[in-house]
Ligand code: ADP
């Protein structure tokens with residue numbers, strides 16, 4: 001029984017030190033190192049590497065969860081040939097994440113169904129993998145949350161929480177006009193983010209129509225000024241992918257049951 005003691009202690013220490021991967025894998029790593037004739041330093045190195053890799057992966061998973069993407073979409077499921085108006089090299093460059101370091105923004109503009117939300121989510125996914133904190137919001141959902149927080153006097157807390165993200169994804173600006181208070185709160189988000197956070201925004205609306213959504217021409221000007229100061233614009237003006245997909249299915253169906 002005495003020989004069991006070091007193992008019990010070791011496991012206790014590894015738990016205390018919060019090294020779950022080492023705790024789980026030390027017997028296998030020790031056995032492999034013994035078999036390969038590796039020294040203690042090599043053993044320790046392998047243990048540390050495994051722990052670090054796992055830790056990074058756990059953190060990336062946590063960041064993905066915290067981002068609250070409605071659906072996970074990635075670049076490798078995006079068919080760039082289906083949407084030739086999109087500037088593919090620019091999207092791929094953005095995926096590397098330098099725009100986040102520079103606190104630059106990205107605007108996806110264009111017709112419905114052209115992959116704007118897909119690409120915005122995919123950029124968010126890349127940012128999570130690069131160690132960045134991301135928050136995805138539908139613009140209307142965000143404004144509703146802000147209005148509710150204001151009612152409950154929790155606005156500052158919400159602003160602070162949102163302010164911690166490196167990247168804010170604001171999806172689908174332009175479908176629903178906001179109340180005066182809603183517009184002001186959205187403006188506040190953009191103002192606070194300016195030069196501190198990156199914003200990726202998707203919209204179906206050309207700039208000249210933004211006043212229709214925000215209601216106030218001066219504020220729209222000020223908001224646009226901040227968002228577009230350092231911005232990459234990606235236009236998607238092809239046919240809707242959903243529509244194309246639906247047409248393709250309809251064609252198949254017709255062929256199956258003529
Ligand atoms: P938008 O935000 O521009 O209205 P979405 O990004 O929501 O369009 O795209 C609609 C649907 O079509 C989504 O399920 C998306 O994943 C898919 N989709 C759009 N474009 C492409 C594409 N080029 N390749 C693969 N899937 C696409």
Ligand code: MG
Nearest residue numbers: 116117172202
């Ligand atoms: Mg969309």
